[in-house]
Amino acid sequence: MLQIRHITKSFPGVRALSDVSVDFTPGEVHAIVGENGAGKSTLIKIICGIYAPDAGEVVLDNEPITLHAYKDALDRKINLVSQEIQVIPKSTVAENIMLDKLDRYLSRGRIDWRRINQDAARYAEMVDLPVPVTELVAGLSTAQKQLIMIARALSSDARILIMDEPTSALTRHETDNLLQLLRRIKSEGVTVLFVSHKLEEVLAVADQVSVLRDGNLIGTRPIAGLTKEQIVQMMIGRDARTLDLGKLDVSAGRAALEAHGISQAGRFHDVGFALHRGEILGFYGLVGSGRTELAQILIGEARKDGGDVFIDGKPARIHSMADSLFKYRMGYVSENRKEKGLILSAPIRTNIAVTVWNRLCDRFGSIQLAAETATARQFMQALEIRATGPHQMVSSLSGGNQQKVSIAKWLAAQCDILIIDEPTIGVDIGAKEYIHQLIWNLAQREGKSIILISSDMPEIINVARRILVFKDFKIVGEVRNNGEDGARVRGYEEISQEIGQFLA
Amino acid sequence: MVQSKVDENVRQRAHTDSVGNALWSVLRRSDTSVVLAALILFVLFSFSNSSFLTPFNLFNVSRTAALYVFVALGQAMVIVIGGMNLSLGAIGGLTVVVAGWCMDTMGWSPWIGVPAAMLAGTLCGMFNGFIIIKSRLNSFIVTLASLFIFTGLVQGISQGFPYSNIPKDFTMLGRDDFFGVPYLFIFAVIVLIALGYMFKFRVVGRRILATGGNLEAARLSGIRTDNIVFLSHTLSGVFAATAGLLWVSRMGSAQPSTGTDWLIISFAVAIIGGTALNGGEFSALGILASAIMLTLIKNGLIMLNVNVYFEQTFLGVIVLLAVSVESIRMSLDSRTKRTQTDTP
Incomplete structure (x- = not known):
C-alpha cells in the first residue's frame, strides 16, 4: 500500500503542498482532482521521486521510502504516464513500448526483434492500439502516441500506475477503452492514480477521489454517492463561484x-x-x-x-x-x-521598461536610467509587485509577481x-x-x-x-x-x- | 551543503544594508574576477621579470591586447544575442586580402583601400545575418558554411601570396604612439567606451541585450528581433574588418593567413571577459581586462621560453577553465532560481 504522510512542498513564493496525507489502496482507482496550480503535479512528482518533499514522507508497504530520482520509483514499480508525450518518433511502436527493457531481449549479443514484437503486440492490444507494432511512431496521431505510453507503463508490471491527464488527447472511443482497461488493471491488484480535469471520467472509473485546492487536501471521499457538483464545490470552494466583480457597462x-x-x-x-x-x-x-x-x-x-x-x-x-x-x-x-x-536573467526594471525605452530617452537619445527606474517603481507599486526593488532579477520572483511584471510592461506602454x-x-x-x-x-x-x-x-x-x-x-x-x-x-x-x- | 550555503547567502543578501548590497553586486559581476586576474598577473610579471616593465614591452603588450579587443568584439557582438560567428577569422582574412589587393596590386591609396576592405567585411557580416534570419537556421551552421565560402575567396584572390607594398601613412596607425601609448590601444579603449555606453544607454543596445536574454520574449515585447540579429552579425563583420585592417597596419603587410587563429582568441577573450555564452550580458571593462590578461599570459610564455608551437593548447585550456568558472557561477546564481522554473 502506498501512503503519503504530511507532505509539504514549497517553491519560492508559492506553497505548492501543505501537510497532505492520502492512502492509496491496492486494487483501486484513486482520482486526484483540482484546478490548475492546486498541487496535483507536485504531488505526483513527489511520489515519483522527481521532487523531494520539504517535510513528510512517502510510505510504501508501511516502510518510509526515499526517492532521489524517477529511476528509484521505477525500481519500486511505481510508473508514471506523464502528460507530455515522450516517444521516439523514428523507432517502431514495439521499440517504443519496450523501450526500457530492450536489454532483456538480447540473445547472443543480438536483439531478438521477433520476440519484442510479439510481446509488444500483447500490450498494444491491451490498449487497443489500432496499428501494427512494426509501424514507425512518427506518423501516428497524438492519441496513438499516448496509447503507446500507456502500453509502455503496462509492460513494466507496475504496482502503482500514475496517469497524469491520460485522456487529454484521446477521442471518446479511445477514452472509453482506456477506462475499461483501468478497471481491468485494478482488478489485478494494481493501484491506479488517475489525475484528470474531466470529472465525468473520474466519476466513471474512480473508487476514491482526493481533492486538492491551493496545495491543501480538501478531502478524500469514496466516489459512490458523490455528484459532479459536489466535487466541483470541493475543487473551487464556494466563494470562487459567487464572486461578483460588479458592473461593467459597455452598451x-x-x-x-x-x-x-x-x-x-x-x-x-x-x-x-x-x-x-x-x-x-x-x-x-x-x-x-x-x-x-x-x-x-x-x-x-x-x-x-x-x-x-x-x-x-x-x-x-x-x-x-x-x-x-x-x-x-x-x-x-x-x-x-x-x-x-519575461527575460528571466534581467531585472524587473528591464522587463517593465522594455516596451517604452524609446520614450525614456533624453534629447540626445540616451535612456535616462532614473526615468527607467521610476517607471518600474511606479508599476511595481500600482500592481503591488513584491520585490526588494526594481533591480531584483525577475527569475527570483514568485509566479504571481512574475505575472504582474509581464502585465506591467503593457500598462507602461499605455496599451x-x-x-x-x-x-x-x-x-x-x-x-x-x-x-x-x-x-x-x-x-x-x-x-x-x-x-x-x-x-x-x-x-x-x-x-x-x-x-x-x-x-x-x-x-x-x-x-x-x-x-x-x-x-x-x-x-x-x-x-x-x-x-x-x-x-x- | 553547497545548496544551503548559497541559500544562506541569498537570505543574508536580502537583509544586509546597501553597502553590503553594493559589495555583493560587485562580486557577482561577471567581469570582476578577470579584472583582478589581469591586475595580479601584471604585478607578478613586473616583479618576476626585469624586462617586463620596459616601455618597449609595454608598448607591444598593449598593441597586441588592442588587436585582441577588436577580434573579441567581433565575436562578442553575436555571443551577446546567444549566437556565434565561426567565420570571424575568414572575414578578417578577406578584409586583409581586399585591402592588400587595393593598395598593393592596384596601387590605390588607403582612402580607397580601407573603405573597400571595411565594406567587404561588413557585407560578409550582413550575409551571415541575412541567411540566419531568412533560413531560421542557427548561427553555428550558417557561419560554419560561410567560413568555407570566405576562406575560399581569401585563397582564390590572394593565391596564398602576401601583399607587402602597403603605404606608410596607413601603417602609422598600427605602429606609432601618442606619448608612448599606441594609437591602436587608444582606439580600442575609445571603441570599448562607446560600446559600453551603447549597451547601457542606447535603445538599440538594450534591445540587443534583451534579444540575447530571451529572443521570444523580446519579440513578443515589440522588439524586431530579426533586425537585431541582422545588426549583431553586421557589427560582427565590422569588427572583424576593423581587426583585419589594424592587423595589416601593424604588420606592415597584408598576410592572407590573417585570422586563422582568431576563432580561439575571439571566444577566449570574449568569454573570459564576461560575455555570457547564452547571451544577454556584455562587459566592456571585462573584454579589455581579458584581452590584456591573455596577452600577458602569451608574453609570459615567451619569456619562460615555452615552445610557441604549443600556444593554442594553452589558449584552449584557458577557455575551458573560463567556461567552467562561468558555468559554476551560473549554477550558483541559478540555485535560487532553479526551483522557480520548476514551479508547477
Missing part, C-alpha cells in the same frame, strides 16, 4: 477591435468577432482549440491567409508585435510567461487593447484574485479593451461578461452574461452549462 462602447473573415490554411475559416471599448471578452476553449492561435494572428505573430482586422474602425495592418505595440497600442500578455513573456493569455497558471490563489481584480479594473476604470484567454472556467465566467467558445479553430458559441446596466445576470451554474453545451 455604449464602440468596437475597439474587429476581425472579419479571418482565415488561415488548415486552421481558421472565416472567423470573426468584435471587441468593444472597455469590454472584457473571454476566449474560452481547450488548449489547441484556436484561442491563442487567433490571438497570434491579431498581434501579427502568425500569418493570416485572409480576412481583415479593424482597430477603432480603421483597417489595421499588423505584421509583428512591434507593429501591434507601436502603431496600434495593442499588447499581448503571453501564456507561458517564463518562456515567452488600449490588451490580450491576456492564461494569466493565472501557476500563481497562488491570492495573486490569482488580485489579477482578476486588476483585469477588471483596467476595463472598468481605465476603459481598456481586454481579451481574456483562459481554460479556467471559474476565471472566465467571473471576469468576462461575454465569452466566445472555441473548438477546433471555430467559434462555436457566444455566451452573454450582461444585463441592461452591465450587471451580471446569471449565475455560475447556468453559464458553465451553456458553455458545456457548446463544447459538446
Whole structure:
C-alpha cells in the first residue's frame, strides 16, 4: 500500500503542498482532482521521486521510502504516464513500448526483434492500439502516441500506475477503452492514480477521489454517492463561484477591435468577432482549440491567409508585435510567461521598461536610467509587485509577481487593447484574485479593451461578461452574461452549462 | 551543503544594508574576477621579470591586447544575442586580402583601400545575418558554411601570396604612439567606451541585450528581433574588418593567413571577459581586462621560453577553465532560481 504522510512542498513564493496525507489502496482507482496550480503535479512528482518533499514522507508497504530520482520509483514499480508525450518518433511502436527493457531481449549479443514484437503486440492490444507494432511512431496521431505510453507503463508490471491527464488527447472511443482497461488493471491488484480535469471520467472509473485546492487536501471521499457538483464545490470552494466583480457597462462602447473573415490554411475559416471599448471578452476553449492561435494572428505573430482586422474602425495592418505595440497600442500578455513573456536573467526594471525605452530617452537619445527606474517603481507599486526593488532579477520572483511584471510592461506602454493569455497558471490563489481584480479594473476604470484567454472556467465566467467558445479553430458559441446596466445576470451554474453545451 | 550555503547567502543578501548590497553586486559581476586576474598577473610579471616593465614591452603588450579587443568584439557582438560567428577569422582574412589587393596590386591609396576592405567585411557580416534570419537556421551552421565560402575567396584572390607594398601613412596607425601609448590601444579603449555606453544607454543596445536574454520574449515585447540579429552579425563583420585592417597596419603587410587563429582568441577573450555564452550580458571593462590578461599570459610564455608551437593548447585550456568558472557561477546564481522554473 502506498501512503503519503504530511507532505509539504514549497517553491519560492508559492506553497505548492501543505501537510497532505492520502492512502492509496491496492486494487483501486484513486482520482486526484483540482484546478490548475492546486498541487496535483507536485504531488505526483513527489511520489515519483522527481521532487523531494520539504517535510513528510512517502510510505510504501508501511516502510518510509526515499526517492532521489524517477529511476528509484521505477525500481519500486511505481510508473508514471506523464502528460507530455515522450516517444521516439523514428523507432517502431514495439521499440517504443519496450523501450526500457530492450536489454532483456538480447540473445547472443543480438536483439531478438521477433520476440519484442510479439510481446509488444500483447500490450498494444491491451490498449487497443489500432496499428501494427512494426509501424514507425512518427506518423501516428497524438492519441496513438499516448496509447503507446500507456502500453509502455503496462509492460513494466507496475504496482502503482500514475496517469497524469491520460485522456487529454484521446477521442471518446479511445477514452472509453482506456477506462475499461483501468478497471481491468485494478482488478489485478494494481493501484491506479488517475489525475484528470474531466470529472465525468473520474466519476466513471474512480473508487476514491482526493481533492486538492491551493496545495491543501480538501478531502478524500469514496466516489459512490458523490455528484459532479459536489466535487466541483470541493475543487473551487464556494466563494470562487459567487464572486461578483460588479458592473461593467459597455452598451455604449464602440468596437475597439474587429476581425472579419479571418482565415488561415488548415486552421481558421472565416472567423470573426468584435471587441468593444472597455469590454472584457473571454476566449474560452481547450488548449489547441484556436484561442491563442487567433490571438497570434491579431498581434501579427502568425500569418493570416485572409480576412481583415479593424482597430477603432480603421483597417489595421499588423505584421509583428512591434507593429501591434507601436502603431496600434495593442499588447499581448503571453501564456507561458517564463518562456515567452519575461527575460528571466534581467531585472524587473528591464522587463517593465522594455516596451517604452524609446520614450525614456533624453534629447540626445540616451535612456535616462532614473526615468527607467521610476517607471518600474511606479508599476511595481500600482500592481503591488513584491520585490526588494526594481533591480531584483525577475527569475527570483514568485509566479504571481512574475505575472504582474509581464502585465506591467503593457500598462507602461499605455496599451488600449490588451490580450491576456492564461494569466493565472501557476500563481497562488491570492495573486490569482488580485489579477482578476486588476483585469477588471483596467476595463472598468481605465476603459481598456481586454481579451481574456483562459481554460479556467471559474476565471472566465467571473471576469468576462461575454465569452466566445472555441473548438477546433471555430467559434462555436457566444455566451452573454450582461444585463441592461452591465450587471451580471446569471449565475455560475447556468453559464458553465451553456458553455458545456457548446463544447459538446 | 553547497545548496544551503548559497541559500544562506541569498537570505543574508536580502537583509544586509546597501553597502553590503553594493559589495555583493560587485562580486557577482561577471567581469570582476578577470579584472583582478589581469591586475595580479601584471604585478607578478613586473616583479618576476626585469624586462617586463620596459616601455618597449609595454608598448607591444598593449598593441597586441588592442588587436585582441577588436577580434573579441567581433565575436562578442553575436555571443551577446546567444549566437556565434565561426567565420570571424575568414572575414578578417578577406578584409586583409581586399585591402592588400587595393593598395598593393592596384596601387590605390588607403582612402580607397580601407573603405573597400571595411565594406567587404561588413557585407560578409550582413550575409551571415541575412541567411540566419531568412533560413531560421542557427548561427553555428550558417557561419560554419560561410567560413568555407570566405576562406575560399581569401585563397582564390590572394593565391596564398602576401601583399607587402602597403603605404606608410596607413601603417602609422598600427605602429606609432601618442606619448608612448599606441594609437591602436587608444582606439580600442575609445571603441570599448562607446560600446559600453551603447549597451547601457542606447535603445538599440538594450534591445540587443534583451534579444540575447530571451529572443521570444523580446519579440513578443515589440522588439524586431530579426533586425537585431541582422545588426549583431553586421557589427560582427565590422569588427572583424576593423581587426583585419589594424592587423595589416601593424604588420606592415597584408598576410592572407590573417585570422586563422582568431576563432580561439575571439571566444577566449570574449568569454573570459564576461560575455555570457547564452547571451544577454556584455562587459566592456571585462573584454579589455581579458584581452590584456591573455596577452600577458602569451608574453609570459615567451619569456619562460615555452615552445610557441604549443600556444593554442594553452589558449584552449584557458577557455575551458573560463567556461567552467562561468558555468559554476551560473549554477550558483541559478540555485535560487532553479526551483522557480520548476514551479508547477
